[in-house]
Amino acid sequence: xxxxxxxxxxxxxxxxxxxxxxxxxxxxxxxxxxxxxxxxxxxxxxxxxxxxxxxxxxxxxxxxxxxxxxxxxxxxxxxxxxxxxxxxxxxxxxxxxxxxxxxxxxxxxxxxxxxxxxxx
Numbered sequence: 416x417x418x419x420x421x422x423x424x425x426x427x428x429x430x431x432x433x434x435x436x437x438x439x440x441x442x443x444x445x446x447x448x449x450x451x452x453x454x455x456x457x458x459x460x461x462x463x464x465x466x467x468x469x470x471x472x473x474x475x476x477x478x479x480x481x482x483x484x485x486x487x488x489x490x491x492x493x494x495x496x497x498x499x500x501x502x503x504x505x506x507x508x509x510x511x512x513x514x515x516x517x518x519x520x521x522x523x524x525x526x527x528x529x530x531x532x533x534x535x
Contacts, residue, residue, distance in 0.1 A: 473531060481529075482507060489524060493517060493534040506533070 473481075481488055490509035492499070499511055512520060517532075524530055 478506070478531060481531075486529070488529045488531055490531045490533070491517065491524075493532055495534075498535055509533075 478490075488508075490506050492505055492509045492511040493514055494511070496513060505511060
């Protein structure tokens with residue numbers, strides 16, 4: 416049997432080796448494309464997040480204007496207790512919570528008013 420099918424088996428093994436090389440190259444290409452796509456998606460998601468964060472900022476002048484025009488806003492001072500103890504002055508109408516309190520008391524914040532968080 417070996418003499419009858421020896422040449423065919425050698426050809427089949429050589430073909431399988433070539434296909435294995437190509438299959439390996441294709442799999443590596445798919446993995447690299449997937450990794451590249453994932454990284455691109457993460458970069459774009461980070462850019463979107465940073466853009467939203469930047470848009471959500473308010474300047475001190477704009478906050479002063481809102482306070483003076485008596486807009487219906489909620490101001491939460493999130494400074495660390497050590498920073499607050501060193502300078503316990505609050506913006507008029509603000510409440511002082513630390514970050515842990517904000518997480519626990521977030522349901523107390525009104526949903527129909529603009530909420531301004533600040534820290535140093």
